[in-house]
Amino acid sequence: MRRRSAVFIFAAALLTAGPSAGRAEDSKPKQPEARYFAVTKATVHTVTGPVIHGPTVLCKDGKIAAIGHDVAIPDDAEVLDAEGFHLYPGLVAVRSSGLVGNEPPEDNTNVYSLSMTLGLAGGVTTAVANDTAAKLSFGTLEDHVVKRNLFAAISYTTRDPNGRRTFRQALEQARRFLRDLQAHEEKKKTDPAAKPPDAASLKGLNQTALKLLRHEVIGVADADTAQELKDLAELAERYDFRLVVRGAREGWVSAAAMARAGLYAVITPRTRRDRDERSNHPNGSSIENARILHEHGVPFAIVPGSTSISTSGLAGRDLWQLAMEAAFAVRGGLPDDAAVRAITIDAARVLGIEHRVGSIEVGKDADFAIVDGDLLHYMTLVRWTVVNGRVAYDKQKDSLLEHIRPGGDRDAPPPPDYWPRRLGEG
């Protein structure tokens, strides 16, 4: 481990030193110096790998550069000693409102808003507003947007049979067009003068359907009932496109079909819906929904019932309680690690940004929720939240929760760096 990291840092040093040592110095604008940040001694929950006790997580320019016990920390690095704390990947909220600005977020986000701070206090580092995933990059707009045009919304409900038929026809037409296109490609090999598929067939073609079939975009649909879920699964399987279903309240009934079709789900474990006794099919919500989906291999993300964050108090089912929402699924039999995955890597996978966020791996974004216990434990509070290699939230420097002592430990001394600073101090 030591050698590897040493080699890495050497290579990094070479990379940064390269241009200045060479002739290119005058022609190229001076590269800003690399920004190093390191978290030491924390228990690191990598999520996609093992739990590592007490390594150094070194970040360079907002990305994780090295993880290991003998990683050399550059002199100019900002070091966060997190002994006794647990480091998780920053949580991913696949639905949110108010944490980051409306489209486009880089023009609308209030980077000092209370909602953002509260989200960070809940461990959230990436949130989706409308159709864009953005970081809760407190105080800066650098690397704010993660991905735009996340989804293509489709409507396929039992309440609108006409709409269903139209959409099916659109998919069919798109598929035919793609087949013709492929046939044409084949033909072209032998006959260079072959005609391309009729332009008329392109006319009125549903672009969303075409993009779905070409796997250029992930579809998203709201569906809660077993029937709708089955229908969507069948559609996705038949036409082979990626689809995320939001809601999936009765996913425990249709889990097999959903798994077969490779559907993703966004669920809210605390959803309650009584069984409709008039139906002799299994229906209604189930506390075991998450477990059953997990056992069938349906990847899912968890969101709370309210996707905003309350600025008037901390009680309820909003994004500040994202980890608690996941913990509720554990009560229904979901394994702990799967619950953590549902708010980190699997949530990132639902959004198609798993290469950037969701786990602690070299090369990924340095987004951490550093907490004072097991993430799913009700006594756990976030101590620091790191976004893009910057401390975006520090419980003891922000007045929000600075005075909170879980479990009535009122004797704990207040931190020395109490905020706010007053005139005449320091």
Next chain:
Amino acid sequence: MRLSAPFRLRSCRTLMASAAWLGAMWLGIASPGTAWPGTASVAGAAEEEVEEETFVVIKAGRVIPLCGPELPRGEIVLVNGKIRLVGNDLDYPKTARVIDARGEVVMPGMILPRTRWQLANYSRSGVHGDRSVEQELYLDQIDFEPMLAAGFTGACFYPAGTGIPGVAAVYRTAGQQQHRELGKAYVRITMTSPGRDKKVLRGAIDKAKKEIEKVEKARKEWEEKQKKAKEEEAKKEEAKKESDEKEKQDSEKNTGPGADPGAEQDPPEKKEQDDKNKAEPKQPEKFTPPKIDPAVQPLVDWIRDKKGPALLFELTQASDLVHLDDVLKQASELPATGFYLSASYSSDYDRVVEDLGRRKAVVLLSPRIGRLPYTVVRYNLPGELAAAGCTVVLLPLADGDSQYQDLRTQLADLVRAGLSRDDALKAVTLHAARVLGIDDRLGTVEKGKQADLVFLDGDPLAPATEVTRVMSVGEIVWEASKQP
């Protein structure tokens, strides 16, 4: 020579080089019986250009110059509306008009850095760096009485709207017509709603950059043309030299024993022609840059780091500064330094106070002691900004008679809450003048500056203190005792 003409003083600065010398001179010449005509007739043709000097002396109970220590029983000598001397026990010609203000405090006139007092409710959006508030303002239709009563000698009117609505302009609140206009002040640029304003500013910056590119391209083309012309000229000259030499050789041959004497008359003419040919391309063609769209001219100047009217960015919350920097970084490495912070009592500027201090920003804001957002903790934003290193400029909470009157009391509140007295007083005088680009003429009681002064019947920050007189360019333009 000097002694022989004691009644008139040249406006030469050399005479005024040293106050001590001046004093000695006054002592020497102000002998009894010598008259000091305030308005002397022109003595001789040789001295036609010499400006007449009218002396006014203010004997104040206290002078607050804001460029040095306060002077109890201070005196100010004015010459033609300009401050010439400030001090104690000054010497001045006997004929000088004395303003007895021994019971009053004299300080620089206050300047209102941002107002739309009595302007029509007219605003524009988009990019209008070429428009000025001067186009919508008619001085004689504005009632400056409330400003004068509150001690304002200058006021800066701004163009309303969003985006880049135009340039603000400063005026004196009273006085002679020729002194009223103080010039253009700052270009107003809003970042009050980043979702809307970023797009506008981005577009304007792109335009400005294109205009710069256009000029640079034209300059390059011109330079190349010039080069080519030079080269061609050089070639021509060489060819000419060769031909000349040939001619010479020929003529030498011709001017042999049997040469025609009449042939010699031709060359001079030819030479003349040659000279003409030479002279023409020698005149360097002046580079005339292509016209720049005047709407983005202020941005062009800013990107080129050229002097022009300052850019004043308007923000409503801390986050707007981050958005502003996000846009401006495409244009220049220099950060924005002029701001107007419009604020509510619970604005969150505390987040960016240190940042603003680091860039030594000039910040306009209202004298509010707000509270930290979502708390009841009082926060003296002007005080914190000044402590962080900003130049703080304060303006009334709103336009209106009582708001103007309240400003001094609010300053006192800020001072009680931690702002220094000096910063508070400068915030409505010198620093306001600085942000408006008129601090070379106004803002302090200082030698060489214009005498825009305000007289008060006590300490300017004391609640009971009232404005007694207002002076503009050396003339009393408002007196409390003469008000109905």
